[in-house]
Amino acid sequence: MRAHYGKVTAAFAMISALTLSGCSAGGDSGSTDTGADGGACEPAEGPVELTFTTWVPGMDQVVELWNEENPDVQVTVQTGPNGNSGTYQNFFNQLQAGNAPDLGQIEYDALPNFRVQDGLENIAACEGIANAEDQFVDWTWGQVTFGEDDAVYAVPQDSGPMAMYYRADLFEAAGIEVPTTWEEYAAAAEQVKAEGAYITNFPRSDVNWFAGMVWQAGGQWFANDGEAWDVNLTGEESEQVATYWQDLLSEDLVSTLPSFSDEWNASFNEGQQWTWVSAVWGATTLSDAAPDTAGKWAVAPMPQWEDGGESAGNWGGSSTAVLKGSENPAEAAAFALWLNTDPEALALANELGGLYPAAESAAELEAFAGGVEFYGGQPIYDVFAEASSNVDPDFTWGPTMTQTYTDVSDGFGAAIGGSSTLMDALTEGQQKTIDALKAQSIPVNE
Amino acid sequence: MTAASATAPQQPQDADTGRANGPRSRGPRQSMLSRSAAMLIMGVFTLYFLTPIWWLLVSSTKTGGEITGSAPLWFTAESLTTFFGNLGNLFTYGDGLFGRWLVNSAIYAGLGALAGTVIAAMCGYALAKYEFRGREAIFNVVLSGVLVPATALALPLFLIFSEVNLTNTLWAVFLPSLVSPFGVYLARIYAAASVPGELLEAARLDGSGEVRTFFTVSTRLMAPALVTIFLFQFVAIWNNFFLPLIMLRDQALFPVTLGLYAWNSQISQIPELRPLVIVGALVSILPLIIAFLGLQRFWSSGLGAGGVK
Numbered sequence: 001m002r003a004h005y006g007k008v009t010a011a012f013a014m015i016s017a018l019t020l021s022g023c024s025a026g027g028d029s030g031s032t033d034t035g036a037d038g039g040a041c042e043p044a045e046g047p048v049e050l051t052f053t054t055w056v057p058g059m060d061q062v063v064e065l066w067n068e069e070n071p072d073v074q075v076t077v078q079t080g081p082n083g084n085s086g087t088y089q090n091f092f093n094q095l096q097a098g099n100a101p102d103l104g105q106i107e108y109d110a111l112p113n114f115r116v117q118d119g120l121e122n123i124a125a126c127e128g129i130a131n132a133e134d135q136f137v138d139w140t141w142g143q144v145t146f147g148e149d150d151a152v153y154a155v156p157q158d159s160g161p162m163a164m165y166y167r168a169d170l171f172e173a174a175g176i177e178v179p180t181t182w183e184e185y186a187a188a189a190e191q192v193k194a195e196g197a198y199i200t201n202f203p204r205s206d207v208n209w210f211a212g213m214v215w216q217a218g219g220q221w222f223a224n225d226g227e228a229w230d231v232n233l234t235g236e237e238s239e240q241v242a243t244y245w246q247d248l249l250s251e252d253l254v255s256t257l258p259s260f261s262d263e264w265n266a267s268f269n270e271g272q273q274w275t276w277v278s279a280v281w282g283a284t285t286l287s288d289a290a291p292d293t294a295g296k297w298a299v300a301p302m303p304q305w306e307d308g309g310e311s312a313g314n315w316g317g318s319s320t321a322v323l324k325g326s327e328n329p330a331e332a333a334a335f336a337l338w339l340n341t342d343p344e345a346l347a348l349a350n351e352l353g354g355l356y357p358a359a360e361s362a363a364e365l366e367a368f369a370g371g372v373e374f375y376g377g378q379p380i381y382d383v384f385a386e387a388s389s390n391v392d393p394d395f396t397w398g399p400t401m402t403q404t405y406t407d408v409s410d411g412f413g414a415a416i417g418g419s420s421t422l423m424d425a426l427t428e429g430q431q432k433t434i435d436a437l438k439a440q441s442i443p444v445n446e
Numbered sequence: 447m448t449a450a451s452a453t454a455p456q457q458p459q460d461a462d463t464g465r466a467n468g469p470r471s472r473g474p475r476q477s478m479l480s481r482s483a484a485m486l487i488m489g490v491f492t493l494y495f496l497t498p499i500w501w502l503l504v505s506s507t508k509t510g511g512e513i514t515g516s517a518p519l520w521f522t523a524e525s526l527t528t529f530f531g532n533l534g535n536l537f538t539y540g541d542g543l544f545g546r547w548l549v550n551s552a553i554y555a556g557l558g559a560l561a562g563t564v565i566a567a568m569c570g571y572a573l574a575k576y577e578f579r580g581r582e583a584i585f586n587v588v589l590s591g592v593l594v595p596a597t598a599l600a601l602p603l604f605l606i607f608s609e610v611n612l613t614n615t616l617w618a619v620f621l622p623s624l625v626s627p628f629g630v631y632l633a634r635i636y637a638a639a640s641v642p643g644e645l646l647e648a649a650r651l652d653g654s655g656e657v658r659t660f661f662t663v664s665t666r667l668m669a670p671a672l673v674t675i676f677l678f679q680f681v682a683i684w685n686n687f688f689l690p691l692i693m694l695r696d697q698a699l700f701p702v703t704l705g706l707y708a709w710n711s712q713i714s715q716i717p718e719l720r721p722l723v724i725v726g727a728l729v730s731i732l733p734l735i736i737a738f739l740g741l742q743r744f745w746s747s748g749l750g751a752g753g754v755k
Contacts, residue, residue, distance in 0.1 A: 053695060055708070057716050078614075078695035081704075081711040086691050093601065093692060097608030101695070260714055262513065281715075288510065288717035354715050 041126035043330040050075045050332055051101040052320075053091070055082045058352025062345050066338060073331045075103075083107055083318075084402060095119045095324055102326040103336060107318045108143040109208060109397040111154060112222075114321065115146060116399040116442055120153040121322040126333035129155075135341050139393035140358040144319050146224065146396070153321060155336040156358035158349075160279030160316035161388035162212050165286055167274045168298040168376060170197075178300055182244060185275075185303040189253040192274050200275045201267065202245060203259040204412045207405040209315050212279070213241045215395045216313035217305055222398040228443035231398065233408070233430040234423070240305070242422040249416060256416045265289035277302055279315035280356040280384040287374040295373065299380040301387060312387035314395075317358065356384070400436045407432040499731075506532060506725040510717055513724070532725040539719075544726055546698060547705040551684055552733070553616070554701055558623035559679035566626050566675050570633020571664055575646065585634065591627030596682075600689045607693065618693035619701065623683045629675040636671035637664065673744035680737055702730045 052063065052075050060077040067074050078101060080087040088110055094100035095117070106114060114120050123129050129152050133141050140156035164179075171178050171188075174195050179185035189199040203209050211221060219237030223230040232238075248254045255273070257264045267273050268290040276286065286297065302312050320336040322329050339345055341359050349355045350367045362368060363385045371377035398404060411425020437444040497519075505513055507525035509532075516522050536544050573585050603622055607613045641664050649659040665672065690704045700708070706726050709719045 051695075055712060057712055079697050079708065080695060081691075081708045085707070085711040090692060090695070093604055094608075094613075097605050097613070099608050099611075099613060284717070285714060 041123060041330045041333065043127070044328050047072045047074070048328045048331045049073075050103060050326075050328060050335060051078055052076065052103040052335070053078045053080060053087060053101045054105040054320075055079055055087060056105065056318075056349065056353035056355060059349065061352060062339065062348045065342075065345060065348065066335060070335075073328075073335065075335055083110055088113075091119065091323065092117065098325055100323040100325055102322065102328060102332045104321055104323050105157065105318050106154060106321045107316065108140075109211075109401045111143065111319060111321070112146070112224075112397050112399040113401065114323075115153060116440075119324050121324050121326055121329045121332075122151050122153060123155075123322050123329055123333040123336075124150050124152040126330050128337055129333055132337055132341070135360055136358050137360060137388050137391075139314065139391045139395065140317065140319075142393045142395075143317075143397075144321075147394075148226075154319035155321075155333070155340050157318045157320050157340050158281075158316075158355040159358045159388060159391075160212075160281055160314050160356065161384050161391055162216070162277060162279050162302055162313040162315050163380075163383050163387050164300050164302055165276045165278060165282065165297055165375075166300060167271065167293070167296055169296040170195075170271065170274055179303050180300070181307055181309075182303045182305055186244070186248065186253075189248055190251075193253050197272050197274055198253070198255040198267075199248075199273075200254055200277065201257050201259070201264065201273055202249060202254045202416070204256060204416055205409045206259050206315075207408045207412070208401075209259075209278075210241070210245075210408070210412075212313035212315040213245075213277075214238050214313075215392060216302055216311050217241050218311065218392060220395060221404075222396045224396065225445075228445045229398065229437060230445050231430055231433050231437070233404075233426045233433065238426055239423060242426055246415065246422045249422070260285070260289075269293060280381070280387075281316060281354060283372070283375070283380060284354055295376050297375050298378050299375060299383045301383060310390045311392065312390040314388075314391045319358075356381075398433060398437075399442055400433060400440070403436045404429055404433045502724065502728050502731075506721070506728045508721065510720045513720065529725070532721050533729075535718075536722050536725050536729065539722055540697075543697060544702070544705065544722075544729075547700050547702040548730070550616075550699060551701040551703070551730070554619050554623060554686075555680050555683040555733075558620055558683045559676050562624045562626050562629060562679045562683075563672055563676045565624060566629030566679075567633045567637075567665065567668060567672055568660065569630045570635075571637045571641070571660060571668070573630070574634045574637035575641065575643070575664075585630075588627045588630045591625075592631065596622075596686065597688045600692050603689070604692045613693050614695045614699065616699060619686075619690050619699075622689060623679070623686070626675065626679050626682075629679060632671055632675055632678075633668065636668055640667045640671075670744045673741050677737060677741050677744075681734060684734060702726070706730065 050073065052059075054077065059079070063075050063077050080090065083106065087104075088106070091100060091104055091106075091114070100119075111120070132152075132155070136156045137159060140159055144154040144156055145152055166178060168178075174191065176188050176191050177184065179188045185199070192199040214221065214237055217237040217240055219235050219241070221231070221233050221235075221238070223232070245254070249256070255267065257267055265288075268276070268286065269292050271293065276282065278286075283299075287294065290297075301310070304311065320339055322332045322336065326332050339349075340357065341361065343361060343365065346355075346357045346359060346362060347365055347367055350357065350365065356362065356368075357365070363381075368381035368385070369379070371379050372381075408425050408429035411420065411428050412422060414420045415422045415425055434444055434446065501519060504519055504521055507521055507529040508516065509528055512522055512528070522528070569588070573581060573588075599622070603618075604613060607618050612618050645663060645667075646659060649663055654662070684701075685703060686701070687703045687707065690699075690701050691707070694700055694704065697705070697708070706723055709726070710723045713720050713723065
């Protein structure tokens with residue numbers, strides 16, 4: 001405390017000045033810590049202390065493993081609310097103030113935003129990073145390099161390959177074939193409706209779920225040619241997906257409950273929902289939402305647009321990024337790599353935090369072997385591992401996804417209300433995204 | 447609760463006798479009508495405000511599954527055991543993190559409000575009782591501070607605290623909590639009304655210094671206003687969310703509001719947090735209810751005095 005006294009008084013004087021002046025002086029921070037550039041990544045001499053901000057539960061215990069083995073590189077875990085609930089905004093504030101943590105958890109769809117705002121350290125030159133590519137599922141590596149040469153901006157942490165959870169018992173009792181194509185799925189939707197239930201719920205506010213659908217169909221919402229961004233929310237594949245779900249909505253074949261709400265949980269628990277096309281992490285969400293249906297669920301690959309197809313979408317997933325201004329990018333990168341490839345760390349992160357690792361070796365982990373009771377003893381993670389290898393590696397997120405999600409979600413709401421369509425929502429989201437990019441002076445092709 | 451229910455029945459009685467004896471008493475019918483209309487409106491509002499709290503109370507006696515699976519506004523058969531189970535989990539989860547947050551909130555809000563009240567009282571008292579150049583200008587500037595929302599100041603404060611390396615420390619939340627422009631305003635108004643100049647004059651003649659007079663004489667006269675300021679500050683700091691959200695990264699420093707928010711944002715990953723967030727929310731409003739009930743009498747008289755002036 002005593003050592004802080006001088007600083008405390010200084011801060012206090014400034015606060016008084018601020019309050020007395022009665023208005024907020026703009027934050028013109030003087031310190032701009034540029035940090036190391038991508039060319040060099042020298043390990044430090046002597047002991048190093050790193051800070052790591054994440055919202056994965058139990059991560060402090062995983063990091064404890066590292067700290068025991070690496071007395072010279074001690075990592076402190078700091079937790080906060082999940083990214084879009086405040087942690088990303090804090091990262092941006094801290095980057096501006098020059099006191100960001102060395103490492104931060106960043107979801108794939110938020111990475112481009114940090115990249116555009118120059119918040120990420122290029123760790124390509126750090127030891128072990130360049131040849132780590134083989135250790136991760138293809139598409140996750142694409143997410144952290146943005147397709148740039150000699151550039152790696154984060155280490156993939158977890159992923160959310162998608163498949164279809166379905167009520168095996170109900171499908172069998174009703175004599176309905178489990179759909180393997182989207183065409184069969186729509187036909188099954190009518191049959192399920194005739195049974196007095198819904199085939200699934202259309203999640204209005206989970207635009208990233210919808211993006212996962214477009215991803216599966218082979219669509220691309222964003223592209224960056226190194227100079228400017230292309231925004232294409234209304235491409236052929238997006239239109240296909242939007243029209244498909246619009247038809248289901250118009251015919252009232254899917255429900256429109258708010259995702260993960262109490263009603264949503266109850267609906268699954270009471271057998272009102274027969275399928276859920278969702279990510280691997282949904283396995284525990286489902287078993288928690290619908291405890292009364294234990295043993296009755298099963299998992300199959302996502303329905304396909306083409307007969308015999310194998311493609312899968314992805315919903316969610318994070319990376320561990322080294323934030324700009326870190327004084328020890330070499331150690332930070334080494335830690336990030338260990339965290340996301342070490343079998344012991346991965347197993348613990350799965351046990352405590354429910355992460356499905358982006359590392360290829362995940363398939364060998366004990367946690368993902370064998371049957372899962374809630375799913376009638378089916379080894380469901382085999383389905384997801386297969387799905388993971390069928391995710392298109394080139395899907396790119398835009399730099400303003402929060403805004404895009406909000407605008408498209410608003411449009412989806414109107415579509416559910418019947419005053420417009422899902423396609424209208426995408427068209428409007430397209431325009432608003434272009435406007436938002438321009439407003440931030442991010443070059444965009446029109 | 448007890449105070450409210452004790453005084454509530456008296457008022458209609460007074461009104462009744464007053465009207466019955468008074469020469470210009472309106473018809474009992476009309477009075478009945480307007481009274482029941484008033485009661486109806488008050489009843490609706492009471493219901494509106496109390497239902498969420500009732501829901502909170504009921505839901506805190508349920509397990510994660512029961513929250514969705516049972517009647518939302520009534521208890522289950524095992525409510526009592528579940529409630530104590532939830533409470534136990536709440537205080538043991540994450541090595542007693544929640545208890546730590548409560549203590550933090552108590553430090554931020556308790557000490558912050560106490561120190562803030564003293565500062566506001568001294569400032570308001572000086573503005574009311576001493577004549578000096580620029581007095582009105584200072585007062586107006588402080589008053590204009592009332593208009594600036596605390597949220598708007600959070601980011602500039604973060605950048606300032608970053609300069610002096612005080613972010614992610616207790617001070618980052620504590621220091622900004624000390625200032626209360628509204629408290630200064632209230633203290634000035636109240637000091638002007640309740641501390642007579644003659645009394646201060648007498649104290650001076652008796653040889654008491656200004657500081658001693660302030661603490662021994664004036665603060666006693668200003669007590670109702672001070673309690674009001676304290677309560678205002680306490681509630682404001684206890685409920686303050688945005689400043690800690692921006693300033694703090696270390697969970698051990700979180701106040702209870704931010705801690706619950708962080709848990710709530712993780713429910714989709716760790717569903718067992720759901721009942722903990724609910725029972726935690728219930729526990730976190732108890733200190734506010736206690737503070738209000740305990741200081742209620744002072745609170746209303748202090749507010750009234752400020753209003754008359």
